[in-house]
Amino acid sequence: MDHITLKDLEKQIIINKHQKRSRKDSVQTKMDHFVQGDNVQIIQTNEFGIVYKGPDGLxxxxxQVKGEKVSINQKRMKLYIAAKELYPDDYDFDIIFQSKENRKKSTMLSKKHVEDIVIDHQE
Incomplete structure (x- = not known):
C-alpha cells in the first residue's frame, strides 16, 4: 500500500474544491441571461413580452407584457428575438417603457424648471 502523506492529502482537497467550483460555474453559464429590450416568450401563457429589468438575486x-410590468423567473421564459437584432445600439428604451406623458414632462424639465410637474415612475 502507498503511504499517503498529509501534504498529498491537502493537495487533493484543493483540487476537489476547484472542481466543485468549476462545475457550479458551468451550470450558471447554461442559464439564459436576458438584457433590456430582449423579446421573450413566456412559456406558460405563450405570451410575448419585452425585458425591462433584471435579474434579481433569484x-x-x-x-413588460401587454403594457403591464410583471416579474417572471428566467426559467419560465425563452428568448424569442434578441434586443441587438431589434434595436440600434443607441436606442432609447424609454419610448417603450415610459408613458408619452412622462416623456413629455422629462423633456420639459430638461429644458427648464417648471413648477408643479412630477414624473411618475411606475415599476
Whole structure:
C-alpha cells in the first residue's frame, strides 16, 4: 500500500474544491441571461413580452407584457428575438417603457424648471 502523506492529502482537497467550483460555474453559464429590450416568450401563457429589468438575486426579470410590468423567473421564459437584432445600439428604451406623458414632462424639465410637474415612475 502507498503511504499517503498529509501534504498529498491537502493537495487533493484543493483540487476537489476547484472542481466543485468549476462545475457550479458551468451550470450558471447554461442559464439564459436576458438584457433590456430582449423579446421573450413566456412559456406558460405563450405570451410575448419585452425585458425591462433584471435579474434579481433569484433570477427574476421584470418583463413588460401587454403594457403591464410583471416579474417572471428566467426559467419560465425563452428568448424569442434578441434586443441587438431589434434595436440600434443607441436606442432609447424609454419610448417603450415610459408613458408619452412622462416623456413629455422629462423633456420639459430638461429644458427648464417648471413648477408643479412630477414624473411618475411606475415599476
Amino acid at each position: 433570477g427574476n426579470y421584470i418583463v
